[in-house]
Amino acid sequence: MAKKQHVQEYVKAIQNRKARFEFEILDTIVTGIQLFGSEVKSVRLGKASLSDSFAIIHHNEVWLENMQITPYEHNHIEMIEAKRSRKLLLHKAEIHKIMTKINEKGLTLVPLKAFFNSKGLLKIDLAIAKGKKLYDKRETIKTRENQRQMEQIKKQY
Secondary structure (H helix, E strand, C coil): CCCCCCCCCCCCEEECHHHHHHEEEEEEEEEEECCCHHHHHHHHCCCEECCCCEEEEECCEEEEECCEECCCCCCCCCCCCCCCCEEEECCHHHHHHHHHHHHHHCCEEEEEEEEECCCCCEEEEEEEEEECCHHHHHHHHHHHHHHHHHHHHHHHC
């Protein structure tokens, strides 16, 4: 009698789809993130969300706020808060460069996606972004609709 093995599907990346609509992306930086082991397991299972999350610089450290990571269901040792602040791992020179850009132009730090690199480490794709105005958002919607129409016309011929 063959035993059935329970195989879990792992997620490739967790996207912040709202970020590209709400913000104009100027520059991106790949950062590491400091997590507990059970949080990494939850992210591998896709139980994380970057919507409404942002990064701040506090005491020369970059912190990710409002990232939702659902607690791992088989973790009975410690209870971890789902939306706690998480430290992003950057070199001091990179943090200083980001601080000067943000302070000069009034920009913000927005996470675009969370993914696992080739070594199996969780990385965050962090963007230096500028908020879009309402008319910019309308323009984005208009160009997206025009591209869809062009694709439909191409399929017909």
